[in-house]
Amino acid sequence: MRRVIIPLLFGILGTAVLVALGVWQVQRLAWKEGLLADIEARIAATPVALPAEPDPERHAFLPVEVTGTMENRALRVLVSRKSAGAGYRLVSPFEIDGRRILLDRGFIRVSKDIPAPPDGRVAIIGNLRWPDDRNASTPENDVAGNTWFARDLGAMAAELGTEPVLVVARETSYSDGPVTPLPVDTSHIPNDHLGYAITWFGLAAIWVVMTGYFLWRGRRTDKGTTP
Template sequence: MIPGGGKRAFLLGLCLLASVLFSGLGVWQLERRAWKLDLIERVEARIHAPPVAPPEPGTWASLSPADVEYRWVRVTGTLLHDRATLVDALTELGPGAWLVTPLRTAQGIVLINRGFVPHDWKAQSNSAAGQEAAEVTITGLLRLSEPDGRILRPNRPAEERWFSRDVPAIARARGLTNVAPFFVDAEATGSAMGYPRGGLTVVQFRNTHLIYALTWFGLAALSITGLVLLLLPAQKRR
């Protein structure tokens, strides 16, 4: 057992350590909040800006999410319908899939998320037969690759089970080379058949850092209160 004096010293050290730790976590959350607000401001500016050309292949290796994601881009090329991939999706239209189709451009391959399709759409419409190999121009939001699938639901390329738009994995599965490390979420096009339905990108960032910061600072205040009580003479503590 710890003697009375030793126990008091242990509790003093514990309260001191907790107050420093909780204060540090509170400051870290405030820094994260500032970063998140800056990110939201930059993304808001991008999604209201006119479309631009996508990044050139020479810059692909050095792309920074902070600089390019959610930027409106316009790409021109030929859709490779026979190499399309269905990626599991849950949207405001219900469960279904994203139809991800490679677009062959003059600079290389860009994966295009043409939009949402219901689960039974593949049997009805997803056929390369009769699809024209005409040049098309697509406008959409630039998005970065989503590696490995979702939590507890990894992508299984061998089984054609895709739960995220993992650009390198899809490129390998479809035998594609010179593929951009990003994909493009196509805007709504008003297709006569209704599908694929583009324009369903949700641009929303969770920002609860202030609540977390206040929680950590509250715990730090409790730790400091405990420290002060331990430093008071025993008679005053009673």
């Protein structure tokens, strides 16, 4: 009996742990889907005026409509798009009635020259963003060579003399070709919980099969040694 009970208890305990982890990931999946739905609703809401004191917590993804003038400077942030290959995000100073903020104009291929800014006042609809582009493997920005590897708002604001506030353009009243806007969306937010859940449930199934195999082999051994 001992040769049966110990593997059986071990199998039940291991299966329970693995199933619990799978259930937890299913719960996390529901939480993440709700979070993404909330962010998407905020992104698509009716644009408002730029807050006097934008806050990263309260105003994350807030859609805004701003009118002002764009300066003839642009920082280049290295990015890659599946359909276009390597290129840059262009970040320029944008002045709104005495306030200077950062404007993410969009994507341009590395082979293209930075276009001159539009003349006069223009209107832009976009979203406030405090990007978290940097990780442990991100190189330091080459400020002198104007090649940035992350949208570090503090450093960019210091370089361009603006507030550390970034509007990512979605719609504009002018043509900025060959720059293509890269509107804010939720594609940068990982949601791998379904894959994790499938992995844990799959391991639980394997654990059950292996437990059954050990019990079966133990019984065959017992039968073979019984006189």
